Amino acid sequence: VERAIKQTKAQFVFSSESVTYEAYWLGFSEVVASLDWLNAWVEQLAAVTPEDVQRVAQQTFARHRQTVGWYVPKGEEE
Numbered sequence: 628v629e630r631a632i633k634q635t636k637a638q639f640v641f642s643s644e645s646v647t648y649e650a651y652w653l654g655f656s657e658v659v660a661s662l663d664w665l666n667a668w669v670e671q672l673a674a675v676t677p678e679d680v681q682r683v684a685q686q687t688f689a690r691h692r693q694t695v696g697w698y699v700p701k702g703e704e705e
Contacts, residue, residue, distance in 0.1 A: 628677045636669060 656665035
């Protein structure tokens with residue numbers, strides 16, 4: 628988790644170096660949340676624990692949310 632957080636922070640900082648991406652993040656945060664969200668995002672990211680990741684993964688990838696599909700190539704239908 629620490630490595631993922633470190634990489635995400637670096638990617639965020641690197642992407643904010645251009646004026647275009649700086650404007651993107653400002654606009655994104657205003658539309659989705661607020662500028663306070665953008666300012667607090669790095670601190671919130673640093674607070675993520677392995678338990679948080681496990682909890683969210685269990686909720687997101689729960690069996691009742693699973694979708695199963697079958698790909699059958701043409702000519703091989705039963």
